[in-house]
Amino acid sequence: MTADSKGRGARLGAAAPLRGLWPFVRPYRGLVALWLGALGLSSVATLTLPVAVRFMIDRGFAGEDPAAVDRWFAGLLAVAVMLAVATALRFYFVSLLGEKVIADLRRGLYQRLLRLDIDFFERTRAGELVSRLSADTELLRTVVGSSASVALRSTVTFLGSSVALVLTSPRLAGFAAIGIPLIILPIVFFGRRVAKLSREAQDRVADANARASETLNAIHTVQSHAREAHESGRFATAVGLALAAARLRIGTQAGLTAAVIVLIFGAITAVLWVGAKDVIAGTMSAGQLSQFVLYAVIGAGSVGALTEVWAEVQRAAGGMARISELLAEEPSIRAPEPARALPAPLQGGIAFHGVGFHYPSRPDSAALSDFSLQLEPGETVALVGPSGAGKSTVLQLLMRFHDPSTGRIEVDGIDLRELDPVALRERIALVPQDPLLFGADALENLRYGRLEASEDEVMEAARSAEAHGFLSALPDGYRTFLGERGVRLSGGQQQRLVIARALLKNAPILLLDEATSALDAQSEALIQQALERLMAGRTTLVIAHRLATVRRADRIVVMEAGRIVAIGSHDELMAQGGLYAELARLQFVA
Numbered sequence: 001m002t003a004d005s006k007g008r009g010a011r012l013g014a015a016a017p018l019r020g021l022w023p024f025v026r027p028y029r030g031l032v033a034l035w036l037g038a039l040g041l042s043s044v045a046t047l048t049l050p051v052a053v054r055f056m057i058d059r060g061f062a063g064e065d066p067a068a069v070d071r072w073f074a075g076l077l078a079v080a081v082m083l084a085v086a087t088a089l090r091f092y093f094v095s096l097l098g099e100k101v102i103a104d105l106r107r108g109l110y111q112r113l114l115r116l117d118i119d120f121f122e123r124t125r126a127g128e129l130v131s132r133l134s135a136d137t138e139l140l141r142t143v144v145g146s147s148a149s150v151a152l153r154s155t156v157t158f159l160g161s162s163v164a165l166v167l168t169s170p171r172l173a174g175f176a177a178i179g180i181p182l183i184i185l186p187i188v189f190f191g192r193r194v195a196k197l198s199r200e201a202q203d204r205v206a207d208a209n210a211r212a213s214e215t216l217n218a219i220h221t222v223q224s225h226a227r228e229a230h231e232s233g234r235f236a237t238a239v240g241l242a243l244a245a246a247r248l249r250i251g252t253q254a255g256l257t258a259a260v261i262v263l264i265f266g267a268i269t270a271v272l273w274v275g276a277k278d279v280i281a282g283t284m285s286a287g288q289l290s291q292f293v294l295y296a297v298i299g300a301g302s303v304g305a306l307t308e309v310w311a312e313v314q315r316a317a318g319g320m321a322r323i324s325e326l327l328a329e330e331p332s333i334r335a336p337e338p339a340r341a342l343p344a345p346l347q348g349g350i351a352f353h354g355v356g357f358h359y360p361s362r363p364d365s366a367a368l369s370d371f372s373l374q375l376e377p378g379e380t381v382a383l384v385g386p387s388g389a390g391k392s393t394v395l396q397l398l399m400r401f402h403d404p405s406t407g408r409i410e411v412d413g414i415d416l417r418e419l420d421p422v423a424l425r426e427r428i429a430l431v432p433q434d435p436l437l438f439g440a441d442a443l444e445n446l447r448y449g450r451l452e453a454s455e456d457e458v459m460e461a462a463r464s465a466e467a468h469g470f471l472s473a474l475p476d477g478y479r480t481f482l483g484e485r486g487v488r489l490s491g492g493q494q495q496r497l498v499i500a501r502a503l504l505k506n507a508p509i510l511l512l513d514e515a516t517s518a519l520d521a522q523s524e525a526l527i528q529q530a531l532e533r534l535m536a537g538r539t540t541l542v543i544a545h546r547l548a549t550v551r552r553a554d555r556i557v558v559m560e561a562g563r564i565v566a567i568g569s570h571d572e573l574m575a576q577g578g579l580y581a582e583l584a585r586l587q588f589v590a
């Protein structure tokens with residue numbers, strides 16, 4: 001018994017992470033109270049039912065007083081009605097509670113996730129986060145909305161029926177007390193095994209799914225290497241493993257079910273047998289025996305229900321532990337209390353003072369060292385350098401996706417760390433190196449730059465970015481669905497769309513990261529004017545690979561291995577020879 005209670009303690013500990021749900025349940029305390037009330041009522045009705053049956057048999061069938069017969073049957077009916085109403089209410093309240101709690105949890109979790117820093121997303125796989133938002137919360141929904149309710153109800157009815165068994169017949173209850181551990185121990189033992197096996201089966205399924213989604217996302221790579229057979233083989237192996245794990249679980253569970261039925265009905269038969277002798281001997285009435293058997297059935301049923309939901313509660317606890325971890329995650333990039341406000345309108349002066357930085361995943365190699373640069377409001381500065389020189393990193397730091405390890409960055413004389421990053425990013429328009437579009441229509445993708453922009457403003461921006469032509473030629477014009485991540489557009493078209501989006505944002509600071517790399521020379525020449533219009537009056541940092549763009553900059557900064565190696569105009573830098581002249585000769589020849 002001690003070993004068993006210790007085991008129980010440890011297993012109850014496994015449900016401890018569910019305490020993390022309390023902040024989400026707390027707002028619905030009223031609903032919890034209603035649920036507990038209905039639970040109490042339905043438990044009382046359940047436990048009263050055998051008593052009503054006993055009196056119905058002993059008094060109702062004895063037939064001494066016809067009026068009493070009517071009364072006992074009416075009583076039984078009343079208890080049944082009460083049970084029905086209380087059960088319906090209990091189900092209603094607890095299911096509603098589950099839905100509300102999980103809706104809040106999902107909202108809270110998503111809101112939290114979106115505010116975490118880029119560094120976190122580089123450490124974590126997006127698929128994992130999505131599965132926490134969907135699979136783990138789904139698991140919790142069943143637990144809050146049903147399993148927890150079943151567990152509590154079963155515990156109450158088990159305790160209630162145990163007491164009732166003793167009250168009904170202490171002698172028979174004594175026999176039962178010896179029998180019950182004999183039934184429960186094997187059930188608990190095999191139940192744990194089933195839980196472990198089902199966890200394993202689930203992990204195998206998750207593996208197979210991860211493999212499939214990885215492959216489908218890279219379908220171009222798979223088909224271009226003609227590796228379809230190889231991939232189906234890999235997936236089949238993963239599915240096969242999942243199947244084998246599931247087969248083992250199903251077999252064990254089937255055996256467990258048979259054992260449970262034999263044990264429980266064996267025990268009930270034994271009790272009936274002993275009880276029948278008592279009834280013949282006249283020490284017990286038939287009604288009392290029926291009452292006892294009913295309590296035994298109710299008690300055993302609740303133990304069965306408990307073992308069934310326990311595995312589910314444990315799984316949900318695992319899910320909640322993972323969710324709690326996410327909820328506890330604090331973004332390292334966040335607004336200080338109180339955050340300083342940026343001047344309005346923003347001048348757009350930018351200053352890097354001795355900035356050093358290495359990415360958290362590469363603590364040993366610096367992406368930027370001793371980077372100092374000042375941009376006057378409205379100035380256009382071009383960053384050039386070989387790939388990996390740290391050009392994109394400069395823009396990342398200016399957007400405050402990361403904080404510098406040493407030195408500081410200022411906008412209009414204010415250290416970025418004193419600002420709310422959201423306010424800062426509102427004033428910066430970035431055209432990134434790889435334009436990522438949403439699986440939505442063109443209009444929606446463009447409006448992401450300014451959510452409240454009118455349709456005319458959107459088209460105006462598209463026209464300036466040379467995107468209007470191809471967008472209006474799409475089957476549904478601006479309302480055409482662009483495909484997942486915008487795959488239905490060419491690389492150059494995607495870039496023009498992203499430039500239009502930046503135009504629409506109309507921010508005082510503009511960052512262009514090889515914004516025209518996917519454009520042919522002709523399209524680039526076309527949108528060059530648009531870009532120039534865009535740059536006018538804005539502080540612009542432009543990373544470009546074409547001489548045409550670079551030459552127009554007020555100053556050119558040459559970078560290599562995270563350091564500035566030269567600053568000057570095109571002619572000055574050409575005259576110096578060195579890296580710039582070399583790059584110009586190799587890359588800018590077009």
Ligand SMILES: Nc1ncnc2c1ncn2[C@@H]1O[C@H](COP(=O)(O)OP(=O)(O)O)[C@@H](O)[C@H]1O
Pocket residue numbers: 122359360361362367385386387388389390391392393394
């Ligand atoms: N997210 C990242 N995590 C770790 N290292 C990175 C990351 N992004 C870039 N780097 C590294 O930092 C260096 C500078 O990269 P980047 O600024 O993208 O170069 P550029 O834009 O000049 O080609 C490179 O060595 C690159 O491998």
Ligand SMILES: [Mg+2]
Pocket residue numbers: 391392393433513
């Ligand atoms: Mg880059």
